[in-house]
């Protein structure tokens with residue numbers, strides 16, 4: 001297990017490095033520069049600025065400089081907002097994005113698993129059909145469409161909830177709803193199908209033959225096994241929610257990372273792009289790593305080191 | 312290997328005591344007199360897309376305290392459904408008990424609601440399943456799987472339950488039980504797992520053990536060990552056992568009585584030696600004639616030509632008619648009455664009718 005974790009850790013570093021490198025060269029292959037808009041500024045100032053941000057140096061020197069900044073986790077100042085360092089922007093935006101993401105995951109996991117479990121236990125019953133109808137809709141409607149509909153109906157037409165920003169729990173409801181519906185539907189479907197399969201297993205029959213309470217049979221015997229596939233998709237789902245936050249933040253005017261990220265790309269604000277990409281990919285890769293470990297704990301048959309072969 | 316041989320059947324062979332002393336069965340020097348389980352005219356059906364499967368069509372038998380009753384018969388004849396019905400494990404709403412009773416010590420189990428039935432499951436009656444590789448929950452430590460039944464049904468502390476479980480593991484022959492409690496099923500071999508399943512079944516000291524093909528999934532040497540374990544447990548606790556099996560070698564080894572099922576009915580029942588040495592139903596005869604010789608490996612009971620009838624629309628007469636070499640006109644139309652040949656031996660076949668005996672001579 002320890003060996004596996006160490007191994008995975010190095011792979012994690014390698015992955016981040018690859019992502020960072022790709023981002024760097026992609027960014028530099030796109031024409032344009034951070035100073036394109038400022039046509040009025042005179043060439044000397046521009047040259048000085050480029051010098052300040054080391055943009056005048058050859059690409060490989062910039063690359064090495066960039067790697068250094070990753071290692072020290074200091075991406076320097078933003079080009080467009082010279083008063084803010086990239087780290088400062090991250091520190092300001094990320095907690096909000098994280099909050100949105102975490103609340104979404106929590107809502108999606110809890111409601112998805114509950115829904116899927118009840119659907120399976122009432123297989124072919126009304127709850128089952130209703131849950132699956134919801135799931136189909138939830139999976140097929142994109143979150144930005146849902147967000148717009150929610151704002152229009154709940155906020156504008158019925159005036160039930162605030163339409164935008166992130167200032168109170170009440171403000172959090174709509175964005176969370178918009179972002180969590182898709183993942184909830186996916187988790188519900190997956191839980192249901194794997195639960196249906198688990199319910200036919202011999203060990204479930206054995207649990208019933210022991211005269212255990214229905215509660216214990218479902219929670220202790222069925223759910224734990226049924227959740228394996230759910231845990232495996234948590235990684236990709238996390239990525240989906242993470243990128244989803246950018247869009248949702250934009251729609252609901254939430255001052256999270258998404259806003260800075262989109263702005264930085266539009267402005268070719270290299271340090272911000274690099275910083276946030278590296279930070280986000282590191283975060284994601286780390287979450288995937290956690291998911292793997294959780295999986296190992298849930299299923300004792302998967303001794304983590306045995307997965308080395310296909311990891 | 313000895314368990315596979317057919318004769319000698321048991322040491323009582325040749326004694327006439329049983330015939331003279333009806334309603335008494337003997338095992339070694341014990342006699343069985345108290346009926347503990349009485350299955351009466353059980354009809355069980357399943358609704359499926361193709362229609363209604365009449366899995367049991369009037370199953371009756373008694374089980375005595377302390378005996379081992381073997382239920383044999385071809386695949387699909389209703390052995391498992393019988394076991395599941397007794398155990399209260401018929402999947403609802405697809406499965407339904409249409410008629411009949413399961414009287415366990417005078418209490419009709421078919422009349423109990425779910426929560427009442429839970430007080431019987433694992434407490435009075437326990438079940439052992441065919442495949443030990445799938446019967447244990449892969450994600451729970453075997454210690455928990457052993458003790459949870461006890462903790463559900465009796466007011467015992469965690470440590471008490473643990474100690475009892477460890478002792479039981481020792482009884483069923485698991486070395487280092489204390490450490491093994493912390494392990495997961497995948498860390499045990501098939502034979503070991505079946506021992507654990509047996510220990511789980513025994514934890515609340517049930518009076519009846521239903522084992523549905525408990526050795527089918529195991530290899531030969533392990534099979535023999537598990538059968539010995541059953542005998543040992545019975546000797547120790549006096550538990551009654553219903554043993555469902557395909558393997559007549561297993562029957563020969565540990566059964567006291569045999570019930571032969573065919574198409575959802577018990578067509579012949581009797582003491583082991585009665586059924587083995589003077590089988591009366593043509594189907595039973597067919598089964599026994601097909602008993603494997605030592606030079607053959609396969610022991611599946613599918614030697615009689617033809618297939619059992621469709622249980623969606625079972626025949627009104629004798630279900631064996633289509634395959635029976637002695638079939639008469641009446642067989643197809645009317646189900647034969649049960650004929651008692653001795654106090655312990657009974658058979659459903661028209662050949663027992665006086666009129667048929669005239670036609671065929673004695674048989």
Ligand SMILES: Nc1ncnc2c1ncn2[C@@H]1O[C@H](COP(=O)(O)OP(=O)(O)OP(=O)(O)O)[C@@H](O)[C@H]1O
Pocket residue numbers: 357358359364365366384385386387388389390391392393402405406622
């Ligand atoms: N849940 C169910 N739904 C529908 N039909 C069922 C169900 N369980 C059993 N049956 C049917 O009932 C009949 C008896 O099945 P059962 O499992 O008792 O046979 P068996 O004697 O145990 O056979 P085997 O030796 O293969 O285990 C079969 O025709 C089977 O198809």
Ligand code: SF4
Pocket residue numbers: 592593594629630631632633635636637638639642647659660661662
């Ligand atoms: S009743 Fe008739 S068909 Fe059935 S077993 Fe007896 S002789 Fe054969």
Ligand SMILES: [Mg+2]
Pocket residue numbers: 390391392523
């Ligand atoms: Mg069966």
